[in-house]
Amino acid sequence: MPHTHPETELHNPQSTKPPLDPHLKALENEAIHIFREVAAEFERPVMLYSIGKDSSVLLHLARKAFYPGRIPFPLLHVDTGWKFREMIAFRDEMVEKYDLDLVAHTNPRGAAENVTPFTHGSALYTDIMKTEALRQALDAGQYDAAFGGARRDEEASRAKERIYSFRTPDHRWDPRNQRPELWNVYNGMIRKGESVRAFPLSNWTEVDIWRYIQAEEIPIVPLYFAKKRPIVERDGMMILAEDPRLELLPGETKREEVIRFRTLGCFPLTGAIRSNATTLDDIISELETATVSERQGRAIDRDQAGSMEKKKREGYF
Amino acid sequence: MTAPALANAALDETAVALPSQEPARVARDSRPLRLITCGSVDDGKSTLIGRLLWDTKAVKEDQAASLQRDSKGKQNDLGLPDFALLLDGLQAEREQGITIDVAYRYFSTDKRSFIVADTPGHEQYTRNMATGASTADLAVLLVDARVGLLEQTRRHATIATLMGIKQFVLAVNKIDLTNYDRSRFEQISHEFKELALSLGVRQVTAIPVSALKGENVVYDGRASMPWYEGPTLIEVLELATTRSAQTVGFRLPVQRVSRPGESFRGYQGTVAGGSVKPGDSVVILPSGMVANVTKIVTFDLVRNAAVAGDAITLVLDRQVDVSRGDVIATIDSQPMTGLAFDAQLVALQAEGIQPGKRYWLKSGSRRQRVQVQPISQLDLKSGKWNHADELPMNAIGKVHLAFDEQAIFDAYEQNRTTGAFILIDPDTNNTVAGGMISAKRAAIGGIHTEDSRVILSLPADLADQLMATEIFAGRREDAEIRRVTAARAIEIIDVIDE
Structure with missing residues (x-):
């Protein structure tokens, strides 16, 4: 293994949590199996860590999969520079608490050319600061496998993605030419320069994620819970207005609302929802009656028709 | 709520009005059921899956809105959107109007959650159906009530059976277009049960369905079909069994050896059959070394037992050589090891x-070189196995496997994990086949030669018992059974022993 890790974590405080229900247990078992398989088959795996709820679950499952050993690969965070402040604070806390190897990467071109979601539009900004940045980081680390937290229920183009999703040396995904995937036997054979994205949460739904967070007491970014926060309304979305770089446009006013976020990304592109859900119970019962999907608050999905599929072909996670 | 009430509600409101919002409760006391849907576009497969997602509220408003946007002018006469658009995720498919790959869908009721492998019905996509069927517990086969069983119905049922599916639902769709003709339904379901029995499948439920109107899918269709007293599709799915109960002994394909420090050495993997507890004696294959289990370690606690499906770390009582790809198994009932398999x-x-x-060849976590000799190919039309020297794409074939090193398998009939494998082409690295082990090949020459059948001379009662088993049902072409007296059977065996 190229990454060496000193031994730690030989003691786990005996948990008093009730056992998982059979449904979550089955999902957990499948995810752990995938983690172990990838870690064993690839030379330089990495885990994409986006700090969101799915990443929190992914991290928890990775710790479980390799216990009592350490997670045998680093975490990679593609930092656009426009994440919510609380996300970065949470990330650093997790790294400290769980003794993680974190690689954070920001596209240097972004800083040099001053690429922002305001000046370049969401499509171009995402292309440079997320897609291009991810490619740079994966190339720099020479990673041959990257874990991601994508779920098949999230978006139509993801419904057909494999658990081991093959990528060409330039990180492209060819949806027409995916390897067949039978049983739980995964084909991890690749040539030099090629890579695989591995998705241990493929079969989880949004409700599963929340119920698992609750059952396993997994820490998440506080932005998921409702609180009175400053917002500004823009393009039909409520945007968090706490970062000094957010300049109000003519006609816009800042106001306070009790809101929370259903997904977390770059703050200028992520819409809040009005909600009083301050606990996991609240969030789950809100979800059970939700009438819109979680990606509804994400501006980048709606840029153009077949938006996500196009981004994925180009290497977006 | 009955289906007509729902249909009327949809008629009264705007094109994409959702069914009334009853919160779907989420407590789950069973594992997700994995199912595969087989049928063609003409049978209304997309409409059926769309209906399942719609009536279980798996479709959200924003998805419904983009559905409405995309399906302009394509709405059906109930004012519902074109469900196929909801399902066909990839742009290329939308343009061609066909489903070209396996897609996975998720929905749930208050009793259970479901994972649907949605596969295309066209002949050239046998491979996709095999992929979807490999993980499925149950197959839903669709036929058009006006048309009845087709050649493709036999094909789908055959593939599903080969992949180890033992529960079938026949959805006789578009029953509304036959004026809810009971005799028509009964005729089709009778024909299908005959077909299923010929394949060795006994768990068959036939349901008259209108996916378009939502009758007998999630809501019952009693108002239109008072003569049908059976379950709705969702009721059958809620009660179906998952394939956790595997009867063979304990199996742990070792994925990795965990060695975080000198004091700890554990073998990590997912239990592929049976169960294990501390104190059990196990054998490590292929080496054949024996050890005892001291601990089952998981993140949460040290466990006193683990069962099929559990991802665990096993600690043994002595230093033995175990590496990735080995199988740790119960001593009493070991998997087959050998250099040649069918x-x-x-x-x-x-x-x-x-x-x-x-x-x-990759099976579990074990990867090794194999030479493949095709023997015969299944003619899906007739169900006959014809001699074949090579197997083209989408062919289902019987093959001989020859290994350089010891291979470890169970028969697929007995274990869908340790009996399954994929073949990878070393030139392209692509997955070129999915396979299922039938048996270890006998080392004795002559007893199992190509193209000739094994002749088994057995006491009559034993012969009858054997012929009634499922394993034999799938292998009628391989063996000929001669009924003899017990005394004659002993004579024959004595001759073989000499």
């Missing part, structure tokens, strides 16, 4: 399966 496989790529070529 298998059935589905050829998945354009190059087909070439005789004598050396492939990589």
